[in-house]
Amino acid sequence: MKCISIFLSAVFLLAFTHRCQPGINEEKKISTISRALIPQPVRTEYASGHFTITENTGMFCPAKLEETAAIAARQLGIIKKVNTGRKRKGIFLAIDTSLHREGYRLKVQRGKIEITGGSNAGVFYALQTLHQLSGSEGLPSKVPCIAICDYPRFSWRGLMLDCSRTFQSPEYLKKTIDRIAFYKMNVLHLHLTDDQGWRLEIKSRSVLAEKGAKFHPEYNEPERHQGFYSQEEMRDIVQYAGSKGITIVPEIEMSGHSTAVLVCYPELSCTGEIVDKIFPFFKGPSVTPDILCAGNEETFALIEDVIDEIVEIFPSEFIHIGGDEAPKARWEKCPKCQKRIKDEGLSDERELQSYFIRRVERYLRSKGRRLIGWSEIIEGGLAPNAAVMDWIGGAKEATEKGQDVVMSPTRYCYFDYPYASIDSEHAYRFDPVKDLSQGPSEHILGLQANFWSHIDREPELVDKQLFPRLLSIAERGWSPSGSTDWDSFRNRLEKHLAILRLMGVNYYQADVAESAR
């Protein structure tokens, strides 16, 4: 029985990673139960008594919640099939659409646990809370009697992974999905194209992945750093994320950061010169002068072909089109770009950029989607329906014009930066609506941590850059605006370190040692 208990203990928390991690035997010895919740719920009331979850606890739900229930049962270590057995005692799941879509009520009583969510996502989040309440000892587990009412502060609680500078394996993406879902984050933004590679199969433009996903052989880049996702692989990732309440937002970068495209289609640059090398980040310029020609109709034909396929793969409301760091030197000298400026009555290259973005925005809108792009897309005016991802400013200007914004400023949210400049405490201090008045602040959709894969390129190093400070972003995205007590968060974070270890996360320990003082 003890063996089973130990086994279930491992399954219980390793269900996130779907495979055992090295060193787990040591972690099984963890005896303290982490009932510290991250993110902090909106309202929590403790009562006396407890409910004991065992591997035979029944879980009952309507048919549309069966997948969510099955995922949670696996996480918790429950082996009994969902919706079987006596219905007097157990975990009961329901949906009440009058609740916030991602919100939930969780009531743990001596005889039963009742969960009501505003949607599948709300129920899933309640089950993550229950999972945290049940601790890290495995089953059987005594969950304290408690009543929680909870819902998120922001609708966008994101993480961006740069899959272009360094390819991130589907396995690592799924592992990351498991981890961020546990902390109620709901967007995984994938930076799929850049100078260093095109990482998604496009069937009508197969050269993009065939040629654009490989570094030039002279750089001897390891195979694991390059390659692409087949559409089938990406559909599987999108479905997997969706089952855990996470939307995958794809980013197809334009008009700059397009070396990988120009290697495949040199005729789409302003000069038409052959570009023959996809170079690792530190073997070339960080911003290249060659960008997509805005005067060439073939540029837009390519973009539309790509959009036609990505909207079939990604159900996300938003499609990210990059738009950052597009130097205008080539456009200034290009007869085609200059003709476009003249024909369209534009005043300069900044307005040409605006023309470019508006045209893509119109096409996305015709597909029922919304455009989002980095700060620079504001230059020269922005289509009203488009949203901005603020990395170097623009939130104030955009929100005052009524445009939606996701906050990911470099000084708080750039997790390729060292902990010396952004530690967990610093990230926790970030308030996405600071400095905005009431009206504009309502246009802040939320916040996002960004990880660029040019320096730290192996999964264990990416882990270290993301964790534990990503938990700060998770809490600031979910918990009420008044939840800003760093000491409270630090105490809870310390208790979650054991969970991170059990999840196989190679988190940055020095940051936590610092915070534990």
Ligand SMILES: [Zn+2]
């Ligand atoms: Zn041009």
